Amino acid sequence: MLAFTGGRVITAASRDIDQGTVLIDEGKILDVGDRIEIPEACETIDCTGKVVLPGFVDPHCHIGLFVEGEDTHWSDANEMTSPAVPQVRALDALDPFDIAFEDAVAAGFTTVLATPGSGDVICGQSTVIKTTGTVVDEMVLLHPAGMKFAFGGNPKNPYKTKAENHPTTRMGVAAVFREAMYRARDYMERKEADPATPFDLGMEALTAVLQREMPARVHVSRADDILTVIRLCKEFDLDFTMEHVTDGHLVAGQIAESGAPCVVGPFFRPRGVSETRNWSFVTPGVLSRAGVKVALTVDHPFTPLRHARYSAAMAVRAGMDERDALLAMTLNAAEIAGVGDRVGSIVSGKDADLVVMSDHPFKLQANVEMTLIDGKVVFSK
Amino acid sequence: MIAIKNAVLFDGVREVGETDLLLDAAIVSMGRAAELPRDVECIDVDGAYVTPGLVDAHVYMGLWCTGAGSEGRDHNDSNGTVQPQLRALDSVDWDDANFGRALAGGVATVVTGSGESNIFGGQAVAMRTERCAVTDRVLRDSVSLRVSLGHDPKTTYSKSIQYPSTRMGVAAVVREQFVKAQEYEAGCREAIGIAKRPKFDSALHTLAEVMARKTPVTFYADKANDLVTAVRLTREFDLNGIIVGATEGCLVAEFLGESGVPVVFIPLLDGRMSVETRNATFETAAVLAAAGVDISISTGAPSLPSEYLPVIAALCMKAGLARDTALRAITSSPAAIFGLVQNGPQNTAGPGHIACGAPADLVVWEGDPFSLTGRPRLVIASGNVAFDSCIDEAPW
Numbered sequence: 169m170l171a172f173t174g175g176r177v178i179t180a181a182s183r184d185i186d187q188g189t190v191l192i193d194e195g196k197i198l199d200v201g202d203r204i205e206i207p208e209a210c211e212t213i214d215c216t217g218k219v220v221l222p223g224f225v226d227p228h229c230h231i232g233l234f235v236e237g238e239d240t241h242w243s244d245a246n247e248m249t250s251p252a253v254p255q256v257r258a259l260d261a262l263d264p265f266d267i268a269f270e271d272a273v274a275a276g277f278t279t280v281l282a283t284p285g286s287g288d289v290i291c292g293q294s295t296v297i298k299t300t301g302t303v304v305d306e307m308v309l310l311h312p313a314g315m316k317f318a319f320g321g322n323p324k325n326p327y328k329t330k331a332e333n334h335p336t337t338r339m340g341v342a343a344v345f346r347e348a349m350y351r352a353r354d355y356m357e358r359k360e361a362d363p364a365t366p367f368d369l370g371m372e373a374l375t376a377v378l379q380r381e382m383p384a385r386v387h388v389s390r391a392d393d394i395l396t397v398i399r400l401c402k403e404f405d406l407d408f409t410m411e412h413v414t415d416g417h418l419v420a421g422q423i424a425e426s427g428a429p430c431v432v433g434p435f436f437r438p439r440g441v442s443e444t445r446n447w448s449f450v451t452p453g454v455l456s457r458a459g460v461k462v463a464l465t466v467d468h469p470f471t472p473l474r475h476a477r478y479s480a481a482m483a484v485r486a487g488m489d490e491r492d493a494l495l496a497m498t499l500n501a502a503e504i505a506g507v508g509d510r511v512g513s514i515v516s517g518k519d520a521d522l523v524v525m526s527d528h529p530f531k532l533q534a535n536v537e538m539t540l541i542d543g544k545v546v547f548s549k
Numbered sequence: 550m551i552a553i554k555n556a557v558l559f560d561g562v563r564e565v566g567e568t569d570l571l572l573d574a575a576i577v578s579m580g581r582a583a584e585l586p587r588d589v590e591c592i593d594v595d596g597a598y599v600t601p602g603l604v605d606a607h608v609y610m611g612l613w614c615t616g617a618g619s620e621g622r623d624h625n626d627s628n629g630t631v632q633p634q635l636r637a638l639d640s641v642d643w644d645d646a647n648f649g650r651a652l653a654g655g656v657a658t659v660v661t662g663s664g665e666s667n668i669f670g671g672q673a674v675a676m677r678t679e680r681c682a683v684t685d686r687v688l689r690d691s692v693s694l695r696v697s698l699g700h701d702p703k704t705t706y707s708k709s710i711q712y713p714s715t716r717m718g719v720a721a722v723v724r725e726q727f728v729k730a731q732e733y734e735a736g737c738r739e740a741i742g743i744a745k746r747p748k749f750d751s752a753l754h755t756l757a758e759v760m761a762r763k764t765p766v767t768f769y770a771d772k773a774n775d776l777v778t779a780v781r782l783t784r785e786f787d788l789n790g791i792i793v794g795a796t797e798g799c800l801v802a803e804f805l806g807e808s809g810v811p812v813v814f815i816p817l818l819d820g821r822m823s824v825e826t827r828n829a830t831f832e833t834a835a836v837l838a839a840a841g842v843d844i845s846i847s848t849g850a851p852s853l854p855s856e857y858l859p860v861i862a863a864l865c866m867k868a869g870l871a872r873d874t875a876l877r878a879i880t881s882s883p884a885a886i887f888g889l890v891q892n893g894p895q896n897t898a899g900p901g902h903i904a905c906g907a908p909a910d911l912v913v914w915e916g917d918p919f920s921l922t923g924r925p926r927l928v929i930a931s932g933n934v935a936f937d938s939c940i941d942e943a944p945w
Binding site for chain 2: 234236237238239240267268435436437438439440441442444445446448449450468469470471472475478481482484485486530531532533
């Protein structure tokens with residue numbers, strides 16, 4: 169049993185506690201509050217003057233797939249031998265020895281959704297992991313955590329050198345999506361009627377998407393593509409999230425009406441192409457205010473997780489409510505990743521994933537002093 | 550004419566405390582004014598922090614343009630790896646949105662030019678980001694020659710079998726060209742009669758001029774071995790060398806400090822997605838400065854958009870760089886190494902400075918420029934308000 173005492177506890181749940189105690193035991197949060205009796209023989213860590221937060225969560229990253237310190241052409245993030253590869257799983261490629269994991273825990277990130285993509289229209293299956301460990305199966309929190317799709321410029325460009333049957337236009341991308349979903353619906357109905365239907369790994373995965381057993385996680389940037397994604401996901405009645413959402417501030421009303429949560433970012437990037445020309449830190453704040461459930465992403469490694477906090481601070485500078493920005497790195501991110509029951513806030517019963525910081529995370533001089541995953545210290549300054 | 554009252558001033562070199570400024574297109578006077586001339590617009594900034602317009606020393610904006618896809622990429626000519634004769638000014642798209650965003654972020658002056666695909670990329674141009682008459686926007690053409698070492702030029706033409714394909718090959722090409730330029734120059738000087746003069750060669754002509762005029766030569770290099778090569782080549786040909794990039798500068802900081810070669814550090818906010826960048830850290834700035842290196846900081850925009858220059862300088866400061874050094878690194882230091890400040894009694898009447906006679910480019914900050922929440926409240930370029938956070942949409 170371990171108690172963190174005297175610090176400002178940002179719970180990401182009901183309310184923050186100025187001088188609070190967080191009690192953890194056997195990898196779980198036992199209790200949190202300002203009038204907690206600390207049992208005898210309980211080890212305490214004095215957090216007076218410090219801030220205690222839930223471990224940060226990024227619901228869209230490529231950690232362990234685009235491995236830092238290696239050249240990108242060795243990466244395992246994009247299968248890209250066909251525009252639709254629903255059968256591939258991030259879990260089968262993820263490298264726990266990516267040096268980025270060490271940085272991630274040092275920056276307070278304890279849970280991430282690792283996803284393939286976004287070079288294909290249908291990129292494969294994502295997985296949610298804790299950020300420490302050497303055996304990926306032991307790190308998994310949720311698998312499969314969603315099917316990654318991509319719209320716009322990314323899936324239409326890579327095939328110039330890779331596959332033959334590639335889309336080269338936006339309508340071509342939509343056609344690949346629609347055809348795959350029709351084939352999956354056909355497969356599903358056939359299998360219901362005749363259990364002897366030949367097994368198809370990809371179609372099995374898309375069946376789970378059609379049956380809303382796993383969400384569609386859709387890479388999309390431009391406003392026109394956002395509206396296409398909403399149209400197509402409604403057509404097949406999918407449970408879906410939108411990711412990046414660069415032009416989101418231009419069509420915030422339509423996004424709010426769709427009910428889709430948004431994973432917004434990254435930001436500190438060149439604005440070289442039409443997908444990115446409107447990249448702005450105002451987007452997450454505008455979407456939040458429009459009633460959209462918003463999480464932030466840095467699309468690691470395009471911006472590394474170790475700089476994610478600075479991105480969130482920039483979003484606040486550009487008008488996002490400070491609490492919304494915090495939720496976007498904690499509870500909202502966990503809920504969108506599908507693991508809100510396990511992580512993302514400091515409430516009793518959740519995993520003991522905690523960060524102790526010297527100051528508020530959006531202040532430049534704040535440092536992470538300690539990170540815990542499942543009650544174990546994985547980083548200490 | 551504008552008067553800025555009650556500014557807490559960083560003049561490009563040091564903090565000078567609270568004072569008043571009188572501006573025309575250039576800075577007219579500094580210090581507490583007893584009486585202002587008539588018809589002066591007075592802006593009381595009430596103790597706000599004021600810095601010179603920032604200087605971003607190694608960017609590609611105007612050549613690598615925003616939102617324009619492949620049509621907006623004019624920074625890497627693909628006709629061979631030796632292209633010193635190319636002038637960035639001939640590629641610049643004056644309308645690139647990067648300029649306006651940079652200015653709204655406080656960046657008044659940039660040195661923009663070719664990319665790193667070729668060994669000799671071309672000649673950079675020093676420009677104002679302000680949208681003014683085209684002739685006024687160019688501070689100096691051919692302000693430096695861009696040379697690129699290491700991974701980028703090594704792999705540009707790797708699909709065809711073409712020399713060079715190794716780091717030693719890249720260095721050999723640089724050496725060959727400078728030797729040829731020396732011979733070319735001697736041939737032109739010593740030739741008796743036009744018939745004996747070497748045939749005009751635009752690449753060698755450019756290199757000979759660079760050597761004769763001591764035009765700065767920027768060596769783009771990230772890995773420690775390439776940084777040392779840049780110093781070796783600088784000494785070998787007695788060049789006015791500047792190192793740009795310097796990701797692994799922290800590994801050879803003492804050597805760089807002793808060499809006297811200034812460094813334009815481009816910190817990496819991106820992932821370390823190559824062998825070149827796997828040792829990237831913001832601490833490099835502080836380590837280099839401690840070793841006595843004359844350091845500037847640049848975004849490499851639009852890789853990282855220029856409006857985030859103060860943010861990366863702040864991150865360098867968080868990683869140990871002294872505050873004044875960090876501020877100089879984005880104002881007076883880059884202006885000095887590119888020779889943009891050569892007027893006035895203390896060499897301060899130029900970009901990156903607030904001094905009498907310097908262009909009236911300055912930033913009035915809301916909050917501390919070196920915090921994550923600090924941002925420009927007013928950006929003044931040539932004495933005119935170019936960005937007002939109360940009226941204009943911020944670039945981020």
